[in-house]
Each structure stands twice: as structure tokens, then as C-alpha cells.
Amino acid sequence: MANAKAAEAYGADILVATGYDEGGILPQHFQGTFTVVPTMADAVSIPVLAAGGINDARGVKAALVLGAQGVSRWYLLLGHLDEAxxxxxxxxxxxxxxxxxxxxxxxxxxxxxxxxxxxxxxxxxxxxxxxxxxxxxxxxxxxxxxxxxxxxxxxxxxxxxxxxxx
Structure with missing residues (x-):
């Protein structure tokens, strides 16, 4: 969480917590999103956005319970929006x-x-x-x-x- 704390110290307004269950280019760590979110949310005082492997309402609720202020569901948008x-x-x-x-x-x-x-x-x-x-x-x-x-x-x-x- 040193990077999250450093980003906050440098003036970041929001951080994205993503885990190995994301799509696209995978992070170098093997923790899942639902491990990273509470760890990051506890480490900083700025809002944390959860991303990676959150594809339905249950995942959104879980991310919020774990301390995220919001979620990114990019793949859902890619798959379902006509204008994507x-x-x-x-x-x-x-x-x-x-x-x-x-x-x-x-x-x-x-x-x-x-x-x-x-x-x-x-x-x-x-x-x-x-x-x-x-x-x-x-x-x-x-x-x-x-x-x-x-x-x-x-x-x-x-x-x-x-x-x-x-």
C-alpha cells in the first residue's frame, strides 16, 4: 500500500483498487479485487474506486461494504451498450x-x-x-x-x- 499512500501524499483525489481478477493487462500482484479494496480503503483517506471482476449487483454491494466509494464495470459497458x-x-x-x-x-x-x-x-x-x-x-x-x-x-x-x- 506504499504506492497508494504516496499517491495520496502527492495529491491524488481518488484511487482505483484493482485485483488480479480484472480484464486487460493484469496487475503484478495476485490478490483479488476483494482483498485489495479493503486494504487500500484502510490505508488512505481519499475515496477508493473498486475495479476488476465486478460484474453484477452483488459485486457492487460487496465492493461498497469493503470500503469502496464506487465501482468501475467497464466490461459490462463494453458488452451491453450499443454505443460502446x-x-x-x-x-x-x-x-x-x-x-x-x-x-x-x-x-x-x-x-x-x-x-x-x-x-x-x-x-x-x-x-x-x-x-x-x-x-x-x-x-x-x-x-x-x-x-x-x-x-x-x-x-x-x-x-x-x-x-x-x-
């Missing part, structure tokens, strides 16, 4: 996916198991060297927004661990 900047093919794949179709493709990335992601996950399990995979497959804003139709099979589609709750 997500390619229709990626949105369909995300909403049709389930937790058992999600795996690590490197130390820092989790994805739905598209054919391309399956190849990366297999290489990662074989070599345990995520650096080369991350270097060549780091999600960009476009990747997070989703590949175009016909490109889904070759791409990483980042997701959190609560995919079944979207």
Missing part, C-alpha cells in the same frame, strides 16, 4: 463466452480462448516465458475495443474472471 466502441464480432464473442473459455496467454494477459489466444496460451504454458508474448501481443485501444469481423479468431479478447456474470 466494440466491434460487433468481438462483442458477440465476449457475451457468448464463459469462464471456462478464459485462460492466461502470458503473465500479464488473460483472454477468451479464440484460436489465436489458444496458441499463445499453449506457448505460454510450454515455455512460461510471457515476455515475448506480451511484447508481440500487447493489447492496444483497438484490441480492447475489439477486432473487426473476421479478425476475432486471430486476436486476444481480454476479459475478467467474472465473464459468466456479464
Amino acid at each position: 466502441p466494440v466491434a460487433p464480432a468481438a462483442k458477440e464473442t465476449l457475451l457468448a463466452g464463459s469462464y471456462d473459455q478464459v485462460d492466461l496467454v502470458s503473465h500479464d494477459q488473460r483472454s477468451l480462448m479464440t484460436p489465436g489466444a489458444k496458441q499463445l496460451a499453449a506457448r505460454f504454458k510450454e515455455t512460461n516465458d510471457g515476455r515475448a508474448i506480451d511484447r508481440n501481443n500487447r493489447p492496444t485501444r483497438r484490441d480492447v475495443a475489439g477486432p473487426a469481423p473476421g479478425e476475432v479468431d486471430d486476436n486476444i479478447i481480454p476479459t475478467n474472471t467474472g465473464l459468466d456474470l456479464l
